[in-house]
Amino acid sequence: xxxxxxxxxxxxxxxxxxxxxxxxxxxxxxxxxxxxxxxxxxxxxxxxxxxxxxxxxxxxxxxxxxxxxxxxxxxxxxxxxxxxxxxxxxxxxxxxxxxxxxxxxxxxxxxxxxxxxxxxxxxxxxxxxxxxxxxxxxxxxxxxxxxxxxxxxxxxxxxxxxxxxxxxxxxxxxxxxxxxxxxxxxxxxxxxxxxxxxxxxxxxxxxxxxxxxxxxxxxxxxxxxxxxxxxxxxxxxxxxxxxxxxxxxxxxxxxxxxxxxxxxxxxxxxxxxxxxxxxxxxxxxxxxxxxxxxxxxxxxxxxxxxxxxxxxxxxxxxxxxxxxxxxxxxxxxxxxxxxxxxxxxxxxxxxxxxxxxxxxxxxxxxxxxxxxxxxxxxxxxxxxxxxxxxxxxxxxxxxxxxxxxxxxxxxxxxxxxxxxxxxxxxxxxxxxxxxxxxxxxxxxxxxxxxxxxxxxxxxxxxxxxxxxxxxxxxxxxxxxxxxxxxxxxxxxxxxxxxxxxxxxxxxxxxxxxxxxxxxxxxxxxxxxxxxxxxxxxxxxxxxxxxxxxxxxxxxxxxxxxxxxxxxxxxxxxxxxxxxxxxxxxxxxxxxxxxxxxxxx
Amino acid sequence: xxxxxxxxxxxxxxxxxxxxxxxxxxxxxxxxxxxxxxxxxxxxxxxxxxxxxxxxxxxxxxxxxxxxxxxxxxxxxxxxxxxxxxxxxxxxxxxxxxxxxxxxxxxxxxxxxxxxxxxxxxxxxxxxxxxxxxxxxxxxxxxxxxxxxxxxxxxxxxxxxxxxxxxxxxxxxxxxxxxxxxxxxxxxxxxxxxxxxxxxxxxxxxxxxxxxxxxxxxxxxxxxxxxxxxxxxxxxxxxxxxxxxxxxxxxxxxxxxxxxxxxxxxxxxxxxxxxxxxxxxxxxxxxxxxxxxxxxxxxxx
Numbered sequence: 078x079x080x081x082x083x084x085x086x087x088x089x090x091x092x093x094x095x096x097x098x099x100x101x102x103x104x105x106x107x108x109x110x111x112x113x114x115x116x117x118x119x120x121x122x123x124x125x126x127x128x129x130x131x132x133x134x135x136x137x138x139x140x141x142x143x144x145x146x147x148x149x150x151x152x153x154x155x156x157x158x159x160x161x162x163x164x165x166x167x168x169x170x171x172x173x174x175x176x177x178x179x180x181x182x183x184x185x186x187x188x189x190x191x192x193x194x195x196x197x198x199x200x201x202x203x204x205x206x207x208x209x210x211x212x213x214x215x216x217x218x219x220x221x222x223x224x225x226x227x228x229x230x231x232x233x234x235x236x237x238x239x240x241x242x243x244x245x246x247x248x249x250x251x252x253x254x255x256x257x258x259x260x261x262x263x264x265x266x267x268x269x270x271x272x273x274x275x276x277x278x279x280x281x282x283x284x285x286x287x288x289x290x291x292x293x294x295x296x297x298x299x300x301x302x303x304x305x306x307x308x309x310x311x312x313x314x315x316x317x318x319x320x321x322x323x324x325x326x327x328x329x330x331x332x333x334x335x336x337x338x339x340x341x342x343x344x345x346x347x348x349x350x351x352x353x354x355x356x357x358x359x360x361x362x363x364x365x366x367x368x369x370x371x372x373x374x375x376x377x378x379x380x381x382x383x384x385x386x387x388x389x390x391x392x393x394x395x396x397x398x399x400x401x402x403x404x405x406x407x408x409x410x411x412x413x414x415x416x417x418x419x420x421x422x423x424x425x426x427x428x429x430x431x432x433x434x435x436x437x438x439x440x441x442x443x444x445x446x447x448x449x450x451x452x453x454x455x456x457x458x459x460x461x462x463x464x465x466x467x468x469x470x471x472x473x474x475x476x477x478x479x480x481x482x483x484x485x486x487x488x489x490x491x492x493x494x495x496x497x498x499x500x501x502x503x504x505x506x507x508x509x510x511x512x513x514x515x516x517x518x519x520x521x522x523x524x525x526x527x528x529x530x531x532x533x534x535x536x537x538x539x540x541x542x543x544x545x546x547x548x549x550x551x552x553x554x555x556x557x558x559x560x561x562x563x564x565x566x567x568x569x570x571x572x573x574x575x576x577x578x579x580x581x582x583x584x585x586x587x588x589x590x591x592x593x594x595x596x597x598x599x600x601x602x603x604x605x606x607x608x609x610x611x612x613x614x615x616x617x618x619x620x621x622x623x624x625x626x627x628x629x630x631x632x633x634x635x636x637x638x639x640x641x642x643x644x645x646x647x648x649x650x651x652x653x654x655x656x657x658x659x660x661x662x663x664x665x666x667x668x669x670x671x672x673x674x675x676x677x
Numbered sequence: 678x679x680x681x682x683x684x685x686x687x688x689x690x691x692x693x694x695x696x697x698x699x700x701x702x703x704x705x706x707x708x709x710x711x712x713x714x715x716x717x718x719x720x721x722x723x724x725x726x727x728x729x730x731x732x733x734x735x736x737x738x739x740x741x742x743x744x745x746x747x748x749x750x751x752x753x754x755x756x757x758x759x760x761x762x763x764x765x766x767x768x769x770x771x772x773x774x775x776x777x778x779x780x781x782x783x784x785x786x787x788x789x790x791x792x793x794x795x796x797x798x799x800x801x802x803x804x805x806x807x808x809x810x811x812x813x814x815x816x817x818x819x820x821x822x823x824x825x826x827x828x829x830x831x832x833x834x835x836x837x838x839x840x841x842x843x844x845x846x847x848x849x850x851x852x853x854x855x856x857x858x859x860x861x862x863x864x865x866x867x868x869x870x871x872x873x874x875x876x877x878x879x880x881x882x883x884x885x886x887x888x889x890x891x892x893x894x895x896x897x898x899x900x901x902x903x904x905x906x907x908x909x910x911x912x913x914x915x916x917x918x919x920x921x922x923x924x925x926x927x928x929x930x931x932x933x934x935x936x937x938x939x940x941x942x943x944x945x946x947x948x949x950x951x952x953x954x955x956x957x958x959x960x961x962x963x964x965x966x967x968x969x970x971x972x973x974x975x976x977x978x
Contacts, residue, residue, distance in 0.1 A: 286936075286944075289725050289937075289944075292726050293725065311942070314724075315724065315727050424832070424834070489813065493833045494810075494833035494836065495811065496832050496916075497920065499814065503814065632943055
């Protein structure tokens with residue numbers, strides 16, 4: 078046969094095999110959906126399970142396959158499937174109405190009667206078999222019964238063969254009694270079987286874009302989307318999210334005011350969250366009603382801090398972590414003098430965190446927002462103005478410090494041409510002493526820390542230094558960006574999806590905190606031991622700041638602020654005055670053109 | 678003898694129309710309709726999440742004209758096409774000429790070696806080059822340091838596009854080489870024999886016989902390179918993502934950034950699609966120019 082035909086045949090056979098497999102799977106699923114008798118050997122009870130009631134929840138996540146958080150979530154979602162199915166099966170609303178019982182019983186009993194003669198024969202053969210064969214034959218008989226929709230519990234366990242044979246005899250007796258009964262429906266309990274399936278879509282950071290066609294067509298829309306709070310903004314803007322503080326149609330309590338079902342049912346679910354984290358679930362969008370609602374259930378949060386290698390600090394003779402900015406600069410100097418690169422970074426990644434933290438400490442987030450979105454000018458017909466303007470001395474001080482880090486050579490020389498995650502590798506291999514990053518770095522560097530000897534790398538962290546002369550409340554404030562979930566209005570299992578969110582909020586935080594060094598947004602959770610360096614500051618912070626200009630001015634942030642800053646941060650040499658004057662000019666044009674609307 | 682004319686199905690156009698219909702329907706459904714749809718989207722303000730599109734005419738195109746990121750991306754595409762093209766064709770021609778020489782031993786081996794990068798996916802190739810280029814621990818900088826030279830910031834915003842060109846040439850040159858080699862092997866030996874009798878040297882034969890006779894093949898390879906360099910996406914995205922500096926964007930990565938980037942928190946489908954429309958228009962103009970060159974003078978042998 079010519080090669081072409083052989084290849085063609087191979088392809089056809091492969092396609093045929095795949096189709097056959099799919100058909101078998103479909104048939105197996107269909108079989109599972111049939112009513113069946115279940116014999117509980119220990120209790121001697123025979124129950125009839127009604128065909129499975131199927132509940133499918135679609136869960137789309139920002140975590141990709143294989144990520145540590147994904148593994149934890151996956152484990153707990155599997156447990157939810159079982160626990161929730163059991164809970165629903167016990168729910169009276171899923172119970173089989175008395176009028177329907179005889180129909181189910183008659184159908185299954187007919188099958189059982191048909192099977193009885195052969196069952197007797199097989200059992201007799203089992204009794205006659207030698208001790209060595211009994212166990213195997215008992216298992217075969219159980220499988221044979223399973224095909225006839227009669228399930229026997231404890232047949233796969235470690236029960237001895239004789240015990241199994243006794244169980245099968247008990248079942249035979251019970252079936253024979255039932256076959257002769259005049260009212261079999263009264264003798265068999267009919268219970269509902271509920272199958273809960275959570276379809277996980279581990280789609281990575283672009284989860285929103287990946288699901289956009291589904292929102293557009295309304296088909297296969299995820300019931301739950303997991304992501305960063307800021308990144309899910311589009312769903313609230315376009316009214317695709319379910320508000321968690323509004324009662325669903327026909328109910329009196331909102332999900333947040335309903336019980337914390339899987340945690341402490343005596344308290345409302347809202348009480349399970351750290352209040353400031355939950356309050357962060359609102360979005361500053363244009364709609365006056367929606368901007369008051371909570372759409373986002375925060376599960377974990379991250380903070381930005383400065384990570385350092387304790388080994389290099391010791392080598393440079395630094396025995397305490399810097400608390401203020403001048404102390405931090407002194408630490409950089411000391412490291413440099415010891416021949417150690419004080420800082421490392423990748424050119425694009427996290428450079429803006431220096432700007433964000435320095436502005437938070439020196440100017441405050443509220444003032445920063447006023448600079449970007451403006452305040453009324455006080456003159457009729459005139460657009461809002463920045464207050465304080467970008468040319469304010471405080472901003473000048475902040476950006477002068479950003480340049481100082483660059484100009485004094487605190488960053489390693491290669492940083493302006495380094496692509497993520499090279500800096501992390503460099504940091505873990507001991508070629509720089511510090512790097513600014515999100516609290517997830519602990520998890521990302523877990524492998525390095527285990528591999529490195531304690532003589533070269535020991536990870537620790539400290540809070541962003543305080544700014545002398547800044548407002549006191551800004552010096553003790555913490556930063557927390559939240560990650561969590563949104564329930565989608567177009568989903569087909571919204572009510573069940575909320576249960577899943579409640580379940581996760583109650584159950585998976587111990588694993589996330591202790592295994593993945595995630596900071597939980599739940600009140601009952603511990604603080605991750607791996608972030609002990611910032612624990613005191615974070616937990617005692619009277620104020621928690623979250624979000625950034627992407628929340629209230631996403632277009633300005635994307636088109637002006639971040640690109641301009643990156644240029645300034647990466648340039649070999651740059652003038653602070655010129656940079657701020659340029660920013661001021663573009664900011665004024667932005668406000669004159671109607672702010673975000675002007676960008677549309 | 679009178680031969681009756683066969684009856685035409687439905688008049689003079691019936692039969693051709695019937696035979697062309699399936700292809701036309703497929704063309705309309707799979708290309709014309711989506712293309713018209715894209716043109717419409719480019720004239721709308723749309724996030725892509727709701728069916729609601731607001732018609733804004735040429736607003737998105739006007740915004741593109743004022744968008745420095747777009748002009749910068751376009752410049753990068755033309756730089757890849759022009760500067761990259763020179764390097765690309767120089768290598769492809771040299772490789773093809775060398776492999777066309779029957780005196781070279783192990784031609785199959787070298788041919789496979791040069792073509793090998795074409796087998797590797799864009800992501801795989803870019804990951805490999807990213808490790809080479811890494812300014813902190815990349816092989817290139819380690820080698821430079823070993824030689825006593827100062828390291829180069831290969832992926833900095835000043836150098837990243839040039840670094841990407843090297844990677845693109847490495848990855849794509851094998852395909853062009855195969856095309857040119859096939860063209861060279863089609864040239865009848867008589868021409869070389871005649872040139873040899875006339876006393877032409879090897880290089881004279883190359884420039885006065887081989888190159889002119891390969892005009893058609895070179896123009897096809899040129900068209901493919903131009904189209905490819907205007908549409909390049911995977912290599913750049915994989916080499917420079919997740920945070921591509923605005924100065925290193927090309928049109929396709931910028932489109933992706935505008936249309937799909939979650940981290941920007943805004944989705945500008947209108948502007949991204951307008952960019953795609955401009956991109957297609959540029960490709961059409963470029964291919965049109967190449968076609969004009971092809972039709973101007975064709976050589977038959």
